[in-house]
Amino acid sequence: AGVKEADAIFLAARHPETPQTLAERFSNVAVSKQLDEVVRVMQIVEPRLVDLSVQQRGGVPTIFGDVQRPRLMPLALMGEGMGRLLSIALAIPNARDGIVLVDEIENGLHHSIMEKVWRAIGELAERHDIQLFATTHNVECIAAAHRAFSQNGHYEFRLHRLEVARGEFRAVTYDLETLEAALESGLEMR
Numbered sequence: 001a002g003v004k005e006a007d008a009i010f011l012a013a014r015h016p017e018t019p020q021t022l023a024e025r026f027s028n029v030a031v032s033k034q035l036d037e038v039v040r041v042m043q044i045v046e047p048r049l050v051d052l053s054v055q056q057r058g059g060v061p062t063i064f065g066d067v068q069r070p071r072l073m074p075l076a077l078m079g080e081g082m083g084r085l086l087s088i089a090l091a092i093p094n095a096r097d098g099i100v101l102v103d104e105i106e107n108g109l110h111h112s113i114m115e116k117v118w119r120a121i122g123e124l125a126e127r128h129d130i131q132l133f134a135t136t137h138n139v140e141c142i143a144a145a146h147r148a149f150s151q152n153g154h155y156e157f158r159l160h161r162l163e164v165a166r167g168e169f170r171a172v173t174y175d176l177e178t179l180e181a182a183l184e185s186g187l188e189m190r
Contacts, residue, residue, distance in 0.1 A: 003028040005094035011087050013104035013135075023054045023061030025090040030054075034093055037127070041089040041120045044113055045081050052086075080108030088121055096128045105134035106141040114144035122149060122156070146179050 005028055011017070017025075029035055035052060042049050042065070051066040052075070063086065064072035075082050084107055091100045109117055125132045136142060142159060149157035159174040174182060181187075 003032045003034070003093045004096045004098075007095065007098040008101065009091040009095045009098075010101045011091055011103065013107050016083060017087055019060050019062060022063060022087065022090065025094045026052070026054050026063060029090060029093050032093070037093075037124060038086070038089045041117075041124060042082065042085060044116045044120055045085055045109070046078055081110065084108040085117065089124065092121065092124045092130050092132070093128050095130055097130075099131050099133065100125070102132065102134040104136060106136055106138050111138075111140045111144070114141050115148045118145045118148035119151070122152065126156075142179075143183055146176075146183060150176070 005025060026035075029038055039049060039052055042052070046065065046067060048067040049065050050068060053064050053066070053072065054061050055064050055072070056062070057074075063075045065075050065078060065082075066072055067078075075086060088100070088102055088105070091102075106114060121132065124130075145157055145159075149155050155176045157176075157179075159179055161172045161174070162169055163172055164170075
């Protein structure tokens with residue numbers, strides 16, 4: 001079972017989802033009783049988080065987090081990384097058996113947690129049979145993804161770098177061995 005909003009969801013780098021879109025995706029996940037897996041992903045950024053909920057504020061649906069304080073806290077006040085990670089964690093179950101495209105995946109997320117982020121969204125994508133495409137210009141983000149996927153027993157990560165050769169674009173694909181060699185050698189991969 002599970003949720004199914006779309007065959008493909010695109011998460012733009014510079015244009016976050018509207019509060020209505022996030023609330024709709026949140027509700028789909030909550031109704032399917034899969035909110036606990038979203039909370040676990042969000043705990044990478046905020047370990048005190050124990051629950052999420054949608055509340056109406058001024059007619060606008062707002063996602064709040066329970067960070068074990070006397071009052072719930074609007075997620076928007078917890079930082080850009082929380083919003084970015086929530087968008088990704090909600091998009092995956094909402095595109096079950098489809099595709100999620102994430103532009104500049106590392107936006108708002110500190111490099112020190114990117115390996116955990118990749119591991120968590122990789123597991124979530126596998127559970128919901130999602131193919132995840134992400135763009136980045138950040139070598140640390142690429143290295144974190146490589147480390148995360150190297151640890152899970154079956155390496156399901158590929159880096160596709162676009163380059164221009166004789167005026168035409170072509171994709172160069174890095175598998176486990178190629179990417180490992182490129183990272184060790186410090187080769188340009190972005």
